[in-house]
Amino acid sequence: MERLLVLARHGQSEWNLKKLFTGWRDPDLTELGVQEARQAGRWLKSQGTRFDVAFTSNLRRAQNTCALILEEMGQGGLETIRNEALNERDYGDLSGLNKDDARERWGDAQVHEWRRSYDVPPPGGESLKDTAARVLPYYIQAILPRVMVGERVLVAAHGNSLRALVMVLDGMTTKTIASVEIATGIPLVYRLKADTTVESKTILDKDIDQDD
Numbered sequence: 537m538e539r540l541l542v543l544a545r546h547g548q549s550e551w552n553l554k555k556l557f558t559g560w561r562d563p564d565l566t567e568l569g570v571q572e573a574r575q576a577g578r579w580l581k582s583q584g585t586r587f588d589v590a591f592t593s594n595l596r597r598a599q600n601t602c603a604l605i606l607e608e609m610g611q612g613g614l615e616t617i618r619n620e621a622l623n624e625r626d627y628g629d630l631s632g633l634n635k636d637d638a639r640e641r642w643g644d645a646q647v648h649e650w651r652r653s654y655d656v657p658p659p660g661g662e663s664l665k666d667t668a669a670r671v672l673p674y675y676i677q678a679i680l681p682r683v684m685v686g687e688r689v690l691v692a693a694h695g696n697s698l699r700a701l702v703m704v705l706d707g708m709t710t711k712t713i714a715s716v717e718i719a720t721g722i723p724l725v726y727r728l729k730a731d732t733t734v735e736s737k738t739i740l741d742k743d744i745d746q747d748d
C-alpha cells in the first residue's frame with residue numbers, strides 16, 4: 537500500500553517579497569509565487585504523483601498554492617480541507633514589521649531566536665512549540681488516518697507549521713530543528729511505513745525545472 541504524504545510550503549507571498557513578518561496576516565501570492573506553485577504541480581505530475589485529498593490552512597497564500605498545484609496536475613476539483621490548525625505561526629506583535637528593521641531594533645540574535653528557536657515565542661505570538669501543539673494533534677487526528685488507509689495526501693501550508701511537522705517526521709531534536717528552513721514552492725515527498733514512521737523522503741531539486 538502506498539502511504540504518500542506531500543508537504544508544500546506556499547509560493548512567495550507579497551509579504552515574503554517585502555520581507556515583512558506575516559504570521560496570521562493574509563497577503564496573496566506574488567506572480568513568482570504563482571509560478572512556484574505551478575512548477576511544484578508540474579514536477580509532481582512529472583513524477584506520476586496523484587492525490588486523493590488535500591489539506592490546507594485558512595490563509596489564502598496556502599489555499600491558492602494548493603489550488604494551483606492541483607490545477608497543474610489536472611486534479612482541480614479534488615476534495616480540499618481547510619483548517620486554521622495548519623496556519624503559519626502567529627507572529628504576534630512582529631506581524632507587519634520588516635525583518636531587517638526588526639534586526640536593527642532588537643539585534644540579529646534575538647530576531648533569529650524568535651524565528652527559529654523551538655520554545656521562545658515572538659512578543660504576543662506563538663513559538664514553534666506552540667505551533668506544534670496545534671499542528672501535531674490535527675496531523676494525528678485528521679491527516680495521518682487518511683494516509684494510513686492508502687490515500688495520497690497533499691498538505692499545502694506554511695514555513696513554520698511545516699517545520700513542526702518535519703521535526704516529528706524526521707525525528708529532529710528541539711536544537712536541530714533550529715537550522716531547518718522550508719523553501720517556498722518545493723514539495724517534500726514522504727512515504728510512510730505501516731508504523732507511521734518515514735520510509736523515504738524526496739525533495740525537488742530546484743534546478744530540474746528552472747526554465748519554466
Ligand SMILES: O=C(O)[C@H](O)COP(=O)(O)O
Pocket residue numbers: 556557558559560624627651694695696
Ligand atoms: O510569517 C512569515 O513571516 C513567514 O511566512 C515565515 O517567516 P520566518 O521565515 O521569519 O519564520
